[in-house]
Amino acid sequence: MQKGSVLPGKDSSEIADEKKLLVPGLGSLLAKFGRANELYSAMVDSLSRVLFRYPLIDSAGLTYSAEWIGTPNMGLRRPNYVIIHHTANNSCEETLQEFTTTGGREASAHYVICKDGTVHHMLNDLLCSHHAGESKWGNNTDLNSSSIGIELVNNGSEPFTEEQINSLAILLERLKAAYKIPDAHFIGHADIAPTRKVDPSSKFPWQTLSDKGFGLWWDDTTVVQVPDNFDYLMGLRIIGYGISNPDAAVAAFKRHFMADNSRAMNAQVRKIIYVLYRKFE
Ligand SMILES: [Zn+2]
Secondary structure, eight states, rough: OTBBEEEEOTTTOOOSSSTTTOOOOHHHHHHHHHHHHHHHHHHOOOOHHHHHHHSSSOOOOOOSSOOOOOOOOOOOOOOEEEEEEEEESSHHHHHHHHTTOOOOSOOOOOOEOOOOOOOOOOOOOSSSOOOOSSSOOOOOHHHHHHHEEEEEEESSSSSSHHHHHHHHHHHHHHHHHHOOGGGGGGEEEHHOOOOTOSSTTTSSSSHHHHOOOOOOOOOOOOTTOOOOOOOOHHHHHTOOOOOOHHHHHHHHHHHHHHHOOOOOHHHHHHHHHHHHHHTOO
């Protein structure tokens, strides 16, 4: 397999720069996981049949007017968030195995990035993968429906490889351009599920990615004066964090923005929350 390659999905995220991301030939992975491709096709086929049904039958299940009139003015819904994960395992193959297994947890992601920088594109961006689980960001309580999930192969305590981060940056650039995803909408799994998740770990280079326009960051705080009446939990809430468990929200914030795994609150944390909160005013 070639480094920095994308396997093999084609959708609107593939907008440019084929020089950087090459499509490799067929490899032994297909022999191992090819059955999942057949299941993918069957699944897409079954979903498309839902779309062809009319009069419309969808979630509301109600009876509407006697005559059904459809509108041709439509398009597919676009992802508006990118959620970054680490796999908490040791190999790409282990992850592919998990994401092609049916009948269990049925977890998945749109993209898996191996340690050598290879990118597996497992699901069309316009479909929903099962990566976020029970989650909340701002008032959005269904992140799976509005986001792209990207898993980086990493055991949770080791550094991410340079090849992985390079491939990730190229991928994010394409996703951001294709779907016009705002800078602030590149976040981590732990940000949207602070009581359940700790990924990506504090070793994830959020600042480097923010410099490229993916995710927020903060500047020098030396001269910042935090008003006495500033409520840091309200600040976290405005940034997007669910604050039903304040300690968990602070821990997720510190892991993301301070590469710190503790949950202790202090003046510097408060200052950084304030600086980021101000970006939303
Ligand atoms: Zn995760």
